[in-house]
Amino acid sequence: MMSSIIQLKNLSKNYGTKVAVDNLNLDISKGEIFGLLGPNGAGKTTTILMMLGLTEPSSGNAMVCGFDATSNPINVKKRVGYMPDSVGFYDNLTALENLEYIGRLNGIDEKELSYRAVEVMEIVGLGQDMHLKTGAYSRGMKQRLGLADVLIKRPEVIILDEPTLGIDPSGVRDFLLLIKQLSRENGLTVLLSSHHLHHVQQVCDQVGIFVKGKLLVKGNIASLSEKLFAGQDHVTWVDLEEKITGILPHENELLALEGIKAIKVEGQSIEFTCNRRNMTPLIVRTLAERGYNILGVRQRNYGLEEIYQKYFENSLTENTVNEKSSSVFKKSFFSRFSK
Numbered sequence: 001m002m003s004s005i006i007q008l009k010n011l012s013k014n015y016g017t018k019v020a021v022d023n024l025n026l027d028i029s030k031g032e033i034f035g036l037l038g039p040n041g042a043g044k045t046t047t048i049l050m051m052l053g054l055t056e057p058s059s060g061n062a063m064v065c066g067f068d069a070t071s072n073p074i075n076v077k078k079r080v081g082y083m084p085d086s087v088g089f090y091d092n093l094t095a096l097e098n099l100e101y102i103g104r105l106n107g108i109d110e111k112e113l114s115y116r117a118v119e120v121m122e123i124v125g126l127g128q129d130m131h132l133k134t135g136a137y138s139r140g141m142k143q144r145l146g147l148a149d150v151l152i153k154r155p156e157v158i159i160l161d162e163p164t165l166g167i168d169p170s171g172v173r174d175f176l177l178l179i180k181q182l183s184r185e186n187g188l189t190v191l192l193s194s195h196h197l198h199h200v201q202q203v204c205d206q207v208g209i210f211v212k213g214k215l216l217v218k219g220n221i222a223s224l225s226e227k228l229f230a231g232q233d234h235v236t237w238v239d240l241e242e243k244i245t246g247i248l249p250h251e252n253e254l255l256a257l258e259g260i261k262a263i264k265v266e267g268q269s270i271e272f273t274c275n276r277r278n279m280t281p282l283i284v285r286t287l288a289e290r291g292y293n294i295l296g297v298r299q300r301n302y303g304l305e306e307i308y309q310k311y312f313e314n315s316l317t318e319n320t321v322n323e324k325s326s327s328v329f330k331k332s333f334f335s336r337f338s339k
């Protein structure tokens, strides 16, 4: 069992009557890449600020690298690198100068600074461009420079708030691979917050889904989709060459197979509703043995894609237009659970 490097116990934060974080309990192991997922306003940033000692919890506590973030923020800040969702630089300085400036703010010895700054620039893939002014940097390059700012103090934990915001898809992939490599090679613990499930799933060992200040579920991607869709029907569609009119000739025989709940025929397509997973091979085999000519087979899977579509995509689209959407998100999420 790996030891926890971040431990949040009954952590809450209220802003007036607004509960931003609601009695949060969370352990993150050393060397783990953890994804905090949730729509806008879920409480991700507030949680991060409490871990860094930048916001005081209303109750509960956050232990980070063995220190209480509220009573001992200096020790936490020494060990934790934080990249906020937007990082600012001095546009008329070169990237290397910007990084050295941050290094000085972190109290890194001048003799070591220039060596370390160049090293970190190479690590984040900006070795070739470190003498360019940051005014000429793309969003993706700035993100890497932001990461360099965080790495220069050789942290044990890095916390990245929405690190993929505004970067193009290939930039996102490269950036996340870099994070993974850094974590694996150096035992670095990474906490990243995002509302992009797609991005998070590429790198995270574990994810936690946040809604309205509460952690709804936590686990690795596979266990998460199991939990979220437990009890859901599994559906398989089979397309046939022949058109079926009326009842499928072998309907009763198929319904007698354990796991098949219902059969619906629509022209050349048959829909099998099953109460257990992985029924598709048996269905296909049985139909083929009975002489049906199968043209295509599809299966409804409950994976990340489905989690994303159900709980994030809708919420996000609405969020950009309408701030009230988090209640929509919550409703659909919970109605799913209470089924």
Ligand SMILES: Nc1ncnc2c1ncn2[C@@H]1O[C@H](COP(=O)(O)OP(=O)(O)OP(=O)(O)O)[C@@H](O)[C@H]1O
Residues within 6 Å of the ligand: 015, 018, 019, 020, 038, 039, 040, 041, 042, 043, 044, 045, 046, 047, 195
């Ligand atoms: N300083 C503050 N004063 C009052 N309310 C706040 C403050 N900071 C955050 N909130 C509220 O607390 C809730 C959680 O916000 P938070 O920024 O932590 O969410 P988030 O998950 O990080 O979302 P985003 O992705 O939009 O940053 C929101 O409803 C927000 O309006």
